[in-house]
Amino acid sequence: MITAELFANAVVSGVLLGGFYAAVAVGLSIAFGQLDIVNIAHPSFVVAGSFAAFALNDALGLDPILVGVLVAPLFFLAGAVIYRVYFQSFERTGQESLRGLVFFFGIMFIAEVALILSYGVDYRLVEASYIGGNWKIGAVDLPLRMLVPFVVALSMTTAIWLYLSRTFTGRAIQAVAQDRLALQLMGADPIRIKQHAFGLAVATAAIAGSLLIIIGPVEPSIGRIYIGKVFAIVVLGGMGSISGTLIAAFILGIAESMVATFAGPSWSNAVAFGILLVTLAVRPQGLMGRT
Amino acid sequence: MSREVAFWASLAAVLAAGLWFTGSYDNEYYFNFAYAVLQGVVMAIAWNILGGFAGYVNFGSAGFFAVGAYTAIALSKLAALPMVVLIVAAGLVCGLIGLAIGLLTLRLRGVYFAIATLAVAIVFETLIDNWEFVGGAGGTYIIPPATAWFFDSYVEYLFFVMLALAVVATAVSRIMNRSRLGRGLAAIREDEVAAECAGVPTLQLKLIATTAMGVLMGFAGAPYGFYATYVDPVSAFSLLIAVNAIAMPMIGGTEMWLGPIIGALLLGSAQKIATVTISSELNLLIVGAALVAFITFAPRGIVGLVGSLWNRRR
Amino acid sequence: MADLLEVRNLTKTFGGFTALDSVSFALAPGERLGLIGPNGSGKTTSINCISGTITAHQGEIVFNGRNLAGLSAHLRACLGIARTFQIPRPFRSMTILDNLRVPLEYVAVHRGESGDLTARGRELLARVGLDGREAEISANLTQVDLRKLELARALAARPSLLIVDEVMAGLASAEVEEILAILRALDAENVSVIMIEHIMQAVMGFSERIVCLDAGRKIADGAPRDVVADPQVERAYLGE
Numbered sequence: 001m002i003t004a005e006l007f008a009n010a011v012v013s014g015v016l017l018g019g020f021y022a023a024v025a026v027g028l029s030i031a032f033g034q035l036d037i038v039n040i041a042h043p044s045f046v047v048a049g050s051f052a053a054f055a056l057n058d059a060l061g062l063d064p065i066l067v068g069v070l071v072a073p074l075f076f077l078a079g080a081v082i083y084r085v086y087f088q089s090f091e092r093t094g095q096e097s098l099r100g101l102v103f104f105f106g107i108m109f110i111a112e113v114a115l116i117l118s119y120g121v122d123y124r125l126v127e128a129s130y131i132g133g134n135w136k137i138g139a140v141d142l143p144l145r146m147l148v149p150f151v152v153a154l155s156m157t158t159a160i161w162l163y164l165s166r167t168f169t170g171r172a173i174q175a176v177a178q179d180r181l182a183l184q185l186m187g188a189d190p191i192r193i194k195q196h197a198f199g200l201a202v203a204t205a206a207i208a209g210s211l212l213i214i215i216g217p218v219e220p221s222i223g224r225i226y227i228g229k230v231f232a233i234v235v236l237g238g239m240g241s242i243s244g245t246l247i248a249a250f251i252l253g254i255a256e257s258m259v260a261t262f263a264g265p266s267w268s269n270a271v272a273f274g275i276l277l278v279t280l281a282v283r284p285q286g287l288m289g290r291t
Numbered sequence: 292m293s294r295e296v297a298f299w300a301s302l303a304a305v306l307a308a309g310l311w312f313t314g315s316y317d318n319e320y321y322f323n324f325a326y327a328v329l330q331g332v333v334m335a336i337a338w339n340i341l342g343g344f345a346g347y348v349n350f351g352s353a354g355f356f357a358v359g360a361y362t363a364i365a366l367s368k369l370a371a372l373p374m375v376v377l378i379v380a381a382g383l384v385c386g387l388i389g390l391a392i393g394l395l396t397l398r399l400r401g402v403y404f405a406i407a408t409l410a411v412a413i414v415f416e417t418l419i420d421n422w423e424f425v426g427g428a429g430g431t432y433i434i435p436p437a438t439a440w441f442f443d444s445y446v447e448y449l450f451f452v453m454l455a456l457a458v459v460a461t462a463v464s465r466i467m468n469r470s471r472l473g474r475g476l477a478a479i480r481e482d483e484v485a486a487e488c489a490g491v492p493t494l495q496l497k498l499i500a501t502t503a504m505g506v507l508m509g510f511a512g513a514p515y516g517f518y519a520t521y522v523d524p525v526s527a528f529s530l531l532i533a534v535n536a537i538a539m540p541m542i543g544g545t546e547m548w549l550g551p552i553i554g555a556l557l558l559g560s561a562q563k564i565a566t567v568t569i570s571s572e573l574n575l576l577i578v579g580a581a582l583v584a585f586i587t588f589a590p591r592g593i594v595g596l597v598g599s600l601w602n603r604r605r
Numbered sequence: 606m607a608d609l610l611e612v613r614n615l616t617k618t619f620g621g622f623t624a625l626d627s628v629s630f631a632l633a634p635g636e637r638l639g640l641i642g643p644n645g646s647g648k649t650t651s652i653n654c655i656s657g658t659i660t661a662h663q664g665e666i667v668f669n670g671r672n673l674a675g676l677s678a679h680l681r682a683c684l685g686i687a688r689t690f691q692i693p694r695p696f697r698s699m700t701i702l703d704n705l706r707v708p709l710e711y712v713a714v715h716r717g718e719s720g721d722l723t724a725r726g727r728e729l730l731a732r733v734g735l736d737g738r739e740a741e742i743s744a745n746l747t748q749v750d751l752r753k754l755e756l757a758r759a760l761a762a763r764p765s766l767l768i769v770d771e772v773m774a775g776l777a778s779a780e781v782e783e784i785l786a787i788l789r790a791l792d793a794e795n796v797s798v799i800m801i802e803h804i805m806q807a808v809m810g811f812s813e814r815i816v817c818l819d820a821g822r823k824i825a826d827g828a829p830r831d832v833v834a835d836p837q838v839e840r841a842y843l844g845e
Contacts, residue, residue: 101402224530481697
């Protein structure tokens, strides 16, 4: 039965989820949108971030978000290294399309299996004081395990957006997507800029991963479900647009929440792919993209 | 003997050898092993028609395979149909899916096609998860007959079926590779814009390649239920199938029709032998690592390596 | 005699940037047109629109009396439009001859032309000075040979309109002469040529008429002598 209360809760739940999704997708938005790197392994990096949060939370009792922030520089470095390899092997020779895709597919694979070998296939979760807590506004529930990640996710996404539009390096990242030569003439090294950008993209995965494991338990292959969600958001939002990513993330979150509430949770994973296929058919450049 | 004649004669010889083996040996383990390796060969050849010849990556090979398998399973639950009918039906369904994905995304950049293949695989997995008629998420059992045709056991029959499919796939692949169609696909792979300006109807050719790939993958999946006797979405849509479909041609060599066969024979046999001694996860890791290594350092695969060694010696 | 090609009010924007602003010009059969203008003026964009590689937002392109709107690039190639690319784009893994086989097999066959394609391919290679090298892999060619291959591949389609985009850039003067000789020989087949080029002597010597673009607009259209003396053209190249 569809009550107003059920409906309101579904929408709010969707909004909270959408905010989190934005944090997961922003890294891919940078890689794919600005750098034209189809990092299909991004969700695997997020899951790796989740496991990092689990490991330190389990061993040292550290708050998972804190772990995410601490581990982010390591992820940044890993991203820089991976970009170097990618650049040397593929971008330089102009072979990026096919082989780059397969390269990241291989990385995704290796990451997932490495996690399985280290941690097994069981679900893992973290402990923190706010998990389990719940605020209520009228008839609407705001579970803290969703609200806290929502706040952090929005903060991070806003920070990235500010970074890209206000700082020199950030604007260089946007420029390198459009005119490499002009960037070189300005004295910036395009390869270092791209390396920086990709490192940043992977660093966001560390934080997004810590949020993921707060929201719910995580097991190594959960990344595969997120591939669809993340690409759906980036494609629907429009290439390279952070604001588009945010809007698309909310749309996906609300759509999934509605479907899960009214049709059953086993269908919610298909929502992302459905949105993706429809977007590709109707408006492939996305909401904020240009023709 | 001209190369053409040699090729067709070899295919006939392979079929004859297969028949001979089924007559001379009884150990089911070997036929099981060979079936699995040959299944890999068909999948690798199919993937390569679009991935290697035209340069468009399909990440959802397991989706096509599983849909082929489940098409056969669903039809066989309705009536006891001969294997040939099941195979053709599976091929048709998967071919149509390939065509549909192609129509949807091939006008866009290659990466959108790749993502769409992944999406379609997951969509079909979700659909089959919820389809009680074929067992849903819990899976279903298939009881194969004890024997078929003149073979001593059903496994020997399945082996021969898959051998025949591998021969068909090889023939299709070689014909495509060395024809006007193959040159058009290669032009698309090398530089799609230049190919269009040179008169190549790129969308048409890509659709043909995608459909052919779908059909062959459907063929590969059709007998699976009878081989495994228990099928559930997790095993049918397995990531290992998807990775192998890419790794085998990439390691073997993508530009020629022979590469996927070499890659599949080597990698498939190695994996079948290894899974006795190592865990399946470690197996996956090694395949993934091998894929990344080859694609980074030896992008033209084994065939390419051999080719350049050969050229250097001249 | 009707024009072979008519470009009318061609307009193309990329996001906020206007690459072409209502550009119009025409080309007679067999005519040699030079297309000049500073970098970024819209020359390559206009030929991308003509060849069908990109779609213009407004305007029409009429070829042989037929509006090309909605026609894909490969069909335009079959109608008789061929082009080279500023940076040569060979089919790298294929041999030189196979590079030519592609347009021969697709355009020629589409038109119902028959005959020995291999022989035609060899004849084309001889025409551009690449004879005897048909089995070489195209990825290993030098710049000037790549340009020749580009030309041969464009000519393989037996075009009535050939567009060459900076095909002589960066070449030594002897090599420039070689390419010019190949292009001049096309007169005999009544092939129209649009030449985009920065090497002024080459353009001046080759063209019967010159069109000059600047910032997406056509600023001059006439005899080479007149265009070059036009103060607007001078300003476009040298600035205020």
